[in-house]
Amino acid sequence: MTSDEQPIRVMVVDDHPMWREAVARDLADAGCEVVATAGDGREAVRRAPAVAPQVVVLDLNLPDLPGVEVCRQLMLHQPATRVLVLTASGEHADVLEAVKSGATGYLVKSASREELLDAVRRTAVGDPVFTPGLAGLVLGEYRRLAAEPAPADSRAPAAPQLTDRETEVLRLVAKGLSYKQIADRLVLSHRTVQNHVQNTLGKLQLHNRVELVRYAIERGLDDPA
Amino acid sequence: MGAKERTGGSFSVEKPLWRAVSAFRLLTVVYAAVSYAGIAGHFHDRVAGWVYLGVLGLWTFATVRPFSSHQRCNWYWLSTDLALCVLGILLTRAFDSGPGLVAGDPTIPTIRAAGAVLGFAVMGGWLPAAVAGLIVGLADIGEAGGLTRSDLHNIVLLLVAGIAIGYVIEVARASEQTLARALEIQAATRERERLARDIHDSVLQVLSMVQRRGAEVGGEAADLGRMAGEQEVALRTLVAEGLAPNPSYTAPAIRRGRGRDRGSEQPEAVQDLRSLIAPMAGARVTVSAPGTPVLLPGRTVTELGAAVSAALDNVRKHAGTGAQAWILVEDEPDQVMVSVRDDGPGFDSAARLGEAEREGRLGVSQSIQGRMRDLGGSADIFSAAGQGTEVELRVPRPRAGGGGANGKSDRSREGSST
Numbered sequence: 001m002t003s004d005e006q007p008i009r010v011m012v013v014d015d016h017p018m019w020r021e022a023v024a025r026d027l028a029d030a031g032c033e034v035v036a037t038a039g040d041g042r043e044a045v046r047r048a049p050a051v052a053p054q055v056v057v058l059d060l061n062l063p064d065l066p067g068v069e070v071c072r073q074l075m076l077h078q079p080a081t082r083v084l085v086l087t088a089s090g091e092h093a094d095v096l097e098a099v100k101s102g103a104t105g106y107l108v109k110s111a112s113r114e115e116l117l118d119a120v121r122r123t124a125v126g127d128p129v130f131t132p133g134l135a136g137l138v139l140g141e142y143r144r145l146a147a148e149p150a151p152a153d154s155r156a157p158a159a160p161q162l163t164d165r166e167t168e169v170l171r172l173v174a175k176g177l178s179y180k181q182i183a184d185r186l187v188l189s190h191r192t193v194q195n196h197v198q199n200t201l202g203k204l205q206l207h208n209r210v211e212l213v214r215y216a217i218e219r220g221l222d223d224p225a
Numbered sequence: 226m227g228a229k230e231r232t233g234g235s236f237s238v239e240k241p242l243w244r245a246v247s248a249f250r251l252l253t254v255v256y257a258a259v260s261y262a263g264i265a266g267h268f269h270d271r272v273a274g275w276v277y278l279g280v281l282g283l284w285t286f287a288t289v290r291p292f293s294s295h296q297r298c299n300w301y302w303l304s305t306d307l308a309l310c311v312l313g314i315l316l317t318r319a320f321d322s323g324p325g326l327v328a329g330d331p332t333i334p335t336i337r338a339a340g341a342v343l344g345f346a347v348m349g350g351w352l353p354a355a356v357a358g359l360i361v362g363l364a365d366i367g368e369a370g371g372l373t374r375s376d377l378h379n380i381v382l383l384l385v386a387g388i389a390i391g392y393v394i395e396v397a398r399a400s401e402q403t404l405a406r407a408l409e410i411q412a413a414t415r416e417r418e419r420l421a422r423d424i425h426d427s428v429l430q431v432l433s434m435v436q437r438r439g440a441e442v443g444g445e446a447a448d449l450g451r452m453a454g455e456q457e458v459a460l461r462t463l464v465a466e467g468l469a470p471n472p473s474y475t476a477p478a479i480r481r482g483r484g485r486d487r488g489s490e491q492p493e494a495v496q497d498l499r500s501l502i503a504p505m506a507g508a509r510v511t512v513s514a515p516g517t518p519v520l521l522p523g524r525t526v527t528e529l530g531a532a533v534s535a536a537l538d539n540v541r542k543h544a545g546t547g548a549q550a551w552i553l554v555e556d557e558p559d560q561v562m563v564s565v566r567d568d569g570p571g572f573d574s575a576a577r578l579g580e581a582e583r584e585g586r587l588g589v590s591q592s593i594q595g596r597m598r599d600l601g602g603s604a605d606i607f608s609a610a611g612q613g614t615e616v617e618l619r620v621p622r623p624r625a626g627g628g629g630a631n632g633k634s635d636r637s638r639e640g641s642s643t
Contacts, residue, residue: 016430022437061426088429088461092516109433110454112440132513132551140515143556174513175566176551181612 007033008124011053013044013070014086015063019109023057023086023116030117041065045073053081055123058103060087060094068097075102084123086116096137100208104201105129127194128201135174138200139167145207160203169196238397239295242347242390247292250306250340254278254285257337264330270320274333277316281334284309292344303344307357310338314364332368342387351391358384425460432457436508454508462504495520498561501530502554505537509547514554519561525620528596529563532604535592536565536616544569544614559622560602566615593618 010032014020017039024034035051038044041062048056056074060067071083083103085095088110095106105123107116108131119129130138145159162170165186172182179193186193258278265271284306291302313334321330332338338361346354362380369376432453439450497518506512521529533552540550544567555562593616597604602620 016427019430019434022434088426088433088457092514096516109430110436110457112437132511132553134513136513136553136555137516140517140556143515143558144517147558171553171555174551174553175564175615176511176549176568177566177612185612 007031008120009033009035009052009054010120011036011038011044011048011051011056013038013041013056013062014059015039015061016059019059026113026116027057027120032117032120041067041070044070045077048074048081049077052078055120056081056083057086057120058083058098060085060098066094068094068101071098071103072101082123082126084119084129086111092137095134096141099134099138099201100141100204102205106131106134108133126198128198130173130197132174132176135170138204139170139174141204142167142200160207162200162203166196166200169193170200173197238401239347239394242394242397243292243294243298246340246343246347247289249343250285250292250337251289253335253337253340254282257333257335258282260331260335261333267330268320273316274320277313277320277333281309281313281337285337285340295348298344298348300348303341303348303357306344307341307360310334310341311360311364314338314361314368318368318370332365338364339383339386342383343390346387346391347394349391350395351388354387354391355384358387429457429461432460451508458506458508459504462506494523496523496526498526498529498554498563501526502533502552502563505533505552510537510550510552512552512554515556517556519554519556521561521620522623525600528600529561529618529620532593532596532618533563533565535596536618539616540565540567540569540614548613557622561620561622563618564615565618566613568613570611570613 010027012020012024012027012034014023014037020037020039024037028034035053036047038047041064044056044058045065058067058071062070067085067087071085074081074083082105083098084105084107085098085103086107086109087095088108099106104126105119105128107119107129111119122129142160142162146161148159168186169182172185177185179190179197182188183190183193261274261278265274268274288302288306291297291299292306314332317332320333342354342357342361345357358380361383365376365380366372435453436450436457439446439448439453498521499514499519502514503512537550537552540548548567548569550565550567553562553564553566555564594604597618597620600620602618604619605617606614607617608614
């Protein structure tokens with residue numbers, strides 16, 4: 001949890017100055033290094049390479065670029081950066097898209113300061129930050145993919161599937177249990193629970209990338225000309 | 226009538242009509258002059274006739290501007306115009322010698338008089354036009370010294386034309402007003418929506434902020450923060466449902482095949498279960514659901530929603546008002562599952578179920594379990610000490626009911642995955 005030796009490098013992207021400043025101040029007070037703040041998507045995408053943040057705290061509701069697009073471009077240029085989505089709108093489709101395109105955490109803005117700090121720290125070390133709401137969305141997405149008719153094209157990747165254990169863990173997350181409670185209930189280690197949760201995201205993101213590539217090839221978008 | 230209000234006179238239909246009236250007046254006054262030149266020989270006071278025509282011509286050309294639009298015109302201009310024409314008609318008798326009249330010569334202003342009537346029509350509609358037409362008609366009769374056949378013919382024509390054009394202008398004006406109002410409303414709505422989006426977003430931010438800071442400060446501020454949080458969730462739900470094209474409200478009415486086991490009063494349209502569950506979210510209630518609509522028959526949605534409400538009531542009653550609750554909606558191919566969990570003290574389910582039931586802790590028995598049984602589903606309650614209590618509601622999808630409506634529920638699955 002602690003990262004006292006080296007402060008976490010954070011970039012805050014939010015179009016509301018009041019909120020942006022408050023989040024930046026909270027993070028700075030807690031010992032993070034706020035390397036940049038940005039008020040819109042283009043600025044964020046432009047500045048991120050220079051400041052190389054470990055964690056981008058990203059509002060999905062931006063004036064110029066859709067937050068999902070910002071997330072995609074950040075991940076494209078800097079795969080090492082981790083994106084924590086922090087949004088007021090709780091717009092489900094957006095959150096799911098952002099997570100599929102690489103965000104590893106999601107928090108609503110009404111979360112407390114401790115929750116935010118904890119989320120940033122966990123995001124920095126690569127732990128996915130799941131709210132119950134996000135777990136519900138991810139569960140729903142797996143079921144949606146499973147229910148889709150099998151693609152006629154045999155080259156198409158099979159829909160990703162959750163193992164029974166992963167489903168179980170994800171359901172418990174969605175029901176508001178903490179990792180520790182889940183570990184107790186399923187008689188697993190805390191680390192194992194974390195791994196399961198991470199896998200559920202990883203598979204979804206991988207599937208999304210494969211789908212994107214396939215789509216690009218189909219449309220001839222991979223042709224550099 | 227109703228002509229006093231100066232409504233959008235600059236609009237499309239009225240403008241050309243005014244221009245037509247203007248042109249009509251100019252052309253007819255020229256025609257009157259030509260016509261008079263032809264028959265001037267019949268008049269014993271030829272010069273007086275020319276003088277009158279000169280005045281009328283001057284007046285007509287001088288008033289082109291007032292007669293060019295609704296805004297510039299008024300009843301004084303119109304009345305003067307009419308009076309001048311009527312005067313001309315009456316003067317015809319004074320200037321003319323007997324034989325001309327008998328021969329049915331036209332009056333000095335001739336059809337220029339119709340210009341005055343049309344002015345009334347365009348200005349005020351059919352009634353003023355009819356009145357003006359009648360006045361001209363009476364003047365004609367007076368001039369002729371009696372009602373002749375051709376006079377009657379002309380008067381009727383004049384009246385019909387005046388009334389028809391007056392009526393047309395009224396209809397045009399009314400429809401223009403309606404159109405203008407519609408455009409206004411449309412613009413206002415668009416602006417309001419834009420504002421609402423911005424404001425909602427800002428308000429959400431502020432409410433979240435109040436909630437966060439309130440919780441940090443503690444005490445009374447914490448209460449404020451909690452209230453702000455509740456409003457934030459409520460508003461967020463409202464915004465998400467109101468602005469996004471939410472399929473839950475426009476879900477296509479997918480007809481069920483044969484629902485023999487269900488009552489025929491069951492609403493056939495499918496509904497999104499989320500639209501009923503999502504508003505239950507609050508400071509102490511978290512709702513998790515898939516991102517796609519969870520479609521179920523309307524009655525099932527209503528009953529399931531009621532059961533979830535009952536379960537939430539249970540939480541409040543037995544786990545305390547401070548307890549947190551989580552609602553999870555799961556959409557599986559063959560069933561829909563809703564679980565309601567709280568973080569209350571819980572109980573050891575096996576040992577204390579009977580006791581709990583006595584306490585009424587499982588109000589589940591009646592209101593919840595009864596409802597679920599009616600839907601062909603089930604309600605289970607379990608608890609682990611220290612991990613709260615969980616109620617799990619399951620409803621089978623229509624497809625599970627045998628070969629009855631499988632094709633249809635396939636379609637509903639597809640609908641939910643788009």
